[in-house]
Amino acid sequence: MVMPTDIGVIDCMLGIPEAEDRSEWFESFKPLLKDEESRKLFSMPAQYMFKDVPQTGKADDYVSWTVDQMDKFNIERAMIGWNENETSHRAKEKYPERFFFDLPCDPNKGVDEVKRIKRIHEEVGLASISVFPAGTNPQVAINHKYMFPLYTAAAELDIPICLNVGIPGPRIPMETQKVEHLDEVCWFFPDLKIVMRHGAEPWEALAVKLMLKWPNLYYSTSAFAPKHYPKAIIDYANTRGSDKIIYAGYFPMGLSLDRIFGDMPNVPFKEEVWPKFLRENAIKVFGL
Numbered sequence: 001m002v003m004p005t006d007i008g009v010i011d012c013m014l015g016i017p018e019a020e021d022r023s024e025w026f027e028s029f030k031p032l033l034k035d036e037e038s039r040k041l042f043s044m045p046a047q048y049m050f051k052d053v054p055q056t057g058k059a060d061d062y063v064s065w066t067v068d069q070m071d072k073f074n075i076e077r078a079m080i081g082w083n084e085n086e087t088s089h090r091a092k093e094k095y096p097e098r099f100f101f102d103l104p105c106d107p108n109k110g111v112d113e114v115k116r117i118k119r120i121h122e123e124v125g126l127a128s129i130s131v132f133p134a135g136t137n138p139q140v141a142i143n144h145k146y147m148f149p150l151y152t153a154a155a156e157l158d159i160p161i162c163l164n165v166g167i168p169g170p171r172i173p174m175e176t177q178k179v180e181h182l183d184e185v186c187w188f189f190p191d192l193k194i195v196m197r198h199g200a201e202p203w204e205a206l207a208v209k210l211m212l213k214w215p216n217l218y219y220s221t222s223a224f225a226p227k228h229y230p231k232a233i234i235d236y237a238n239t240r241g242s243d244k245i246i247y248a249g250y251f252p253m254g255l256s257l258d259r260i261f262g263d264m265p266n267v268p269f270k271e272e273v274w275p276k277f278l279r280e281n282a283i284k285v286f287g288l
Helices: 023-032 034-043 062-072 086-094 107-124 144-159 178-187 204-213 231-237 257-266 273-286
Strands: 010-013 075-081 099-104 128-131 162-164 194-197 218-220
Touching: 010 273, 062 075, 062 086, 062 257, 075 273, 086 099, 099 107, 099 204, 107 144, 128 144, 144 162, 144 178, 178 204, 204 218, 204 231
Parallel strands: 010 075, 075 099, 099 128, 128 162, 162 194, 194 218
Antiparallel strands: none
């Protein structure tokens, strides 16, 4: 039951800031925000949900700064979003053994987005692509026809797709992220690995049921402090789902590594679950 301290952790959701002000991370869906608090007062759109949004401060080299933070908590590798900018290229060139890359995608861009996925995968070697369905503008549901070209591209490239599921933290409509939408996608793409992000609440029991049903469906713990991991997910990991639950943090977008790894030892995973959760499942699912 005790969290081991000798495992090189693989974090499947981490970010490299490019400046002290990280608001550019949320620019794509700011037009969807209508309440004044979200638009003008929050430093990140779901700030009401997080007690202490990390302050990164100023750094001469945020890539090296991020690696230093990882080293403090024995994070061996981390998946970060690939942006076609200097920061992403420096992370890949300077620390090729520390970072692997996910490409955030917009299904509204149609075939142009498919071409971009294939081009960047050839250049970079992506570990996955991802979509924030409620954060697309216009919003696109998990099982909408605009998503299917992206699913096809990921299946052809043999890489997973990560999808935000459940009620979104930002104050935007939730319909696009209902967990039930995954059922059709898992059925139509039986060889495509699909990784749920951001909790699946309040439908976490349905998420477990679908993971039991579909061998290609997985769950990552992104954006949740360990003390708030859903009980249904912990119970599933400790029984039939030890190969399905993957550690993902949310640093520095909303959670500090101190908070995450301060909470983590209190998670009641069985002894044999910890290595899979912290490392082995990520290696298997993302082909590391």
